[in-house]
Amino acid sequence: MINMPNRNRNYAIVGTGALGGFYGAKLQKAGLEVNFLLRTDYEHVKKHGLIVESPEGDFTLSQVRAYHDAHKMPKCDVVIVALKTTQNHLLPNILPGLLKDNGVVLVLQNGLDIEPEVAKIVGAERVIGGLCFLCSYKIGAGHICHLDYGTITLGEYSEDYNSPKITNRLNLIAKDFKHAKVPIKLSEDLLLSRWKKLVWNIPYNGLSVLLNARTDELMANPDTLILVEEIMREVVAGAKSYDRIIPDNFIPHMLDYTHKMKPYRTSMKIDYDELRPLEVEAIFGNPIRLAEQRGIKLPQIEVLYRMLKFVDAQNQELERKRQLLSL
Amino acid sequence: MINMPNRNRNYAIVGTGALGGFYGAKLQKAGLEVNFLLRTDYEHVKKHGLIVESPEGDFTLSQVRAYHDAHKMPKCDVVIVALKTTQNHLLPNILPGLLKDNGVVLVLQNGLDIEPEVAKIVGAERVIGGLCFLCSYKIGAGHICHLDYGTITLGEYSEDYNSPKITNRLNLIAKDFKHAKVPIKLSEDLLLSRWKKLVWNIPYNGLSVLLNARTDELMANPDTLILVEEIMREVVAGAKSYDRIIPDNFIPHMLDYTHKMKPYRTSMKIDYDELRPLEVEAIFGNPIRLAEQRGIKLPQIEVLYRMLKFVDAQNQELERKRQLLSL
Numbered sequence: 001m002i003n004m005p006n007r008n009r010n011y012a013i014v015g016t017g018a019l020g021g022f023y024g025a026k027l028q029k030a031g032l033e034v035n036f037l038l039r040t041d042y043e044h045v046k047k048h049g050l051i052v053e054s055p056e057g058d059f060t061l062s063q064v065r066a067y068h069d070a071h072k073m074p075k076c077d078v079v080i081v082a083l084k085t086t087q088n089h090l091l092p093n094i095l096p097g098l099l100k101d102n103g104v105v106l107v108l109q110n111g112l113d114i115e116p117e118v119a120k121i122v123g124a125e126r127v128i129g130g131l132c133f134l135c136s137y138k139i140g141a142g143h144i145c146h147l148d149y150g151t152i153t154l155g156e157y158s159e160d161y162n163s164p165k166i167t168n169r170l171n172l173i174a175k176d177f178k179h180a181k182v183p184i185k186l187s188e189d190l191l192l193s194r195w196k197k198l199v200w201n202i203p204y205n206g207l208s209v210l211l212n213a214r215t216d217e218l219m220a221n222p223d224t225l226i227l228v229e230e231i232m233r234e235v236v237a238g239a240k241s242y243d244r245i246i247p248d249n250f251i252p253h254m255l256d257y258t259h260k261m262k263p264y265r266t267s268m269k270i271d272y273d274e275l276r277p278l279e280v281e282a283i284f285g286n287p288i289r290l291a292e293q294r295g296i297k298l299p300q301i302e303v304l305y306r307m308l309k310f311v312d313a314q315n316q317e318l319e320r321k322r323q324l325l326s327l
Numbered sequence: 328m329i330n331m332p333n334r335n336r337n338y339a340i341v342g343t344g345a346l347g348g349f350y351g352a353k354l355q356k357a358g359l360e361v362n363f364l365l366r367t368d369y370e371h372v373k374k375h376g377l378i379v380e381s382p383e384g385d386f387t388l389s390q391v392r393a394y395h396d397a398h399k400m401p402k403c404d405v406v407i408v409a410l411k412t413t414q415n416h417l418l419p420n421i422l423p424g425l426l427k428d429n430g431v432v433l434v435l436q437n438g439l440d441i442e443p444e445v446a447k448i449v450g451a452e453r454v455i456g457g458l459c460f461l462c463s464y465k466i467g468a469g470h471i472c473h474l475d476y477g478t479i480t481l482g483e484y485s486e487d488y489n490s491p492k493i494t495n496r497l498n499l500i501a502k503d504f505k506h507a508k509v510p511i512k513l514s515e516d517l518l519l520s521r522w523k524k525l526v527w528n529i530p531y532n533g534l535s536v537l538l539n540a541r542t543d544e545l546m547a548n549p550d551t552l553i554l555v556e557e558i559m560r561e562v563v564a565g566a567k568s569y570d571r572i573i574p575d576n577f578i579p580h581m582l583d584y585t586h587k588m589k590p591y592r593t594s595m596k597i598d599y600d601e602l603r604p605l606e607v608e609a610i611f612g613n614p615i616r617l618a619e620q621r622g623i624k625l626p627q628i629e630v631l632y633r634m635l636k637f638v639d640a641q642n643q644e645l646e647r648k649r650q651l652l653s654l
Contacts, residue, residue: 210537211637223636230629302557303630309550310538 004169009077020082030180044141054146085282111282155190195239205268206304241294336404347409357507371468381473412609438609482517522566532595533631568621
């Protein structure tokens with residue numbers, strides 16, 4: 001286990017979008033050193049900083065530490081991975097040079113089998129996972145609109161998600177986020193937390209893209225309501241194949257919660273509408289493959305997976321053509 | 328068993344669309360008496376008759392026996408049901424008065440559990456089933472475009488599809504169709520034939536609507552190709568629950584056949600694009616429910632079913648609005 005020094009920690013944000021930009025801006029506003037890695041928005045953010053609109057109060061950071069090249073960034077105590085998982089092929093080039101000797105990577109990504117991928121690059125003892133319940137989107141370069149929620153559930157990773165526990169370094173990072181007014185929960189079992197999040201993400205992300213529907217439309221139709229519930233049960237079965245028991249009342253609770261939510265366009269639907277690659281492998285493919293390794297089939301999730309792969313391929317083909325035309 | 332007289336038979340076509348209009352016109356062209364029941368196209372067809380464009384030769388019937396009211400039609404030896412199954416609620420009012428004492432109903436509809444529904448109205452001993460491998464569509468009122476294929480597989484119905492056999496009356500009807508240059512196959516097991524047709528219809532009709540795709544697009548993408556095959560296997564399992572054994576080489580044969588087909592927009596996709604109600608219950612709901620009665624789950628087909636119900640409901644809502652606007 002890597003021990004983190006009990007002094008001011010500095011942060012790196014790898015992927016300054018609607019999620020990374022939001023949390024990074026909150027941390028900087030609270031007085032912490034935050035280094036932002038950007039690609040397309042680099043020039044703009046270097047010049048103008050970041051703007052966050054939020055029901056909790058709008059704020060502007062007129063100056064931020066913006067970088068275009070990870071190799072020019074200072075080494076950090078906490079490197080937050082806030083890229084979409086579809087960009088994870090970039091991480092082996094970015095992460096190793098960014099970490100202080102005692103530094104850790106905090107992976108704020110959706111899906112399953114995420115931490116092992118990062119562990120291969122920096123070692124399992126340097127990986128922490130986080131699940132964000134955040135509703136935000138990017139209006140323009142360096143301009144983030146926070147709509148609702150924001151809680152992060154943090155959990156330690158260890159090889160194969162064994163012997164999870166809450167560590168001192170987890171508490172230190174939690175302290176920084178709480179100081180930045182980000183609600184934090186600590187998970188004693190990161191893998192269980194990831195499966196629980198998929199209970200919501202798999203049906204709603206998948207069906208919202210495939211049926212061009214918001215959450216309220218999926219809840220109002222009796223057939224999709226049944227389908228959502230059946231798919232949730234498959235996720236619970238997947239979790240069980242790894243001895244993670246999601247309690248019986250969790251599904252009715254999620255359905256009730258979604259009934260009461262404001263009509264919501266899921267993050268995968270936003271990606272789809274913006275012609276961005278979908279996180280199909282992290283959210284659908286990995287759970288299917290992991291359950292399969294334990295001899296459990298998830299046939300209904302597989303239908304969504306295959307269909308999403310089809311529409312994603314079509315979307316990316318469209319995006320290629322669009323980019324060719326705009327060149 | 329009803330015996331059919333060995334003399335000239337007269338026919339009724341209930342539902343004079345792309346399918347009923349095509350076969351009815353072929354029968355009349357061959358010299359048989361054919362009485363056509365029409366709804367929206369009645370006035371036009373009464374006045375101008377029917378036009379069939381076909382690679383086998385275009386032809387026009389400038390005069391046909393067109394009816395708007397089933398109760399004014401003469402009694403017939405063979406009443407062909409060529410409505411979409413979504414219109415089957417109309418049959419109890421139409422069929423009983425249309426049949427001669429020895430008359431039979433020939434049901435040319437897609438899906439499963441079709442004959443029992445008609446048997447409830449006219450008695451099982453008066454029901455014959457037929458499966459059409461036809462590619463045709465309606466260009467305008469009384470104007471049918473035949474693209475390809477046309478074979479009908481005929482089979483006797485008896486209570487619960489038991490003790491099927493090839494009867495004299497089946498041969499007589501086959502003779503009429505062959506005389507009209509319609510290729511005919513006789514099935515000794517109508518239920519097996521229906522399940523076999525679903526091996527193609529369920530994956531391609533469902534996915535073509537949900538993914539806005541032609542058959543060639545579904546075959547070219549590796550994920551939908553896998554999905555098509557998995558769904559076909561579920562249909563085979565459904566058939567098996569009724570002791571209908573579809574041989575192992577049937578699925579590769581169907582895939583190969585579809586690979587070689589011209590790019591094809593399925594009939595359900597055409598219905599969807601035209602904002603017509605989809606035959607979801609006959610093609611998806613009934614197979615799922617029938618297999619369920621034998622304790623067999625068809626989870627992947629159920630995903631398609633629920634999603635199709637959702638898009639069908641949305642489509643019908645759109646169509647209602649469209650009609651309101653055009654009134």
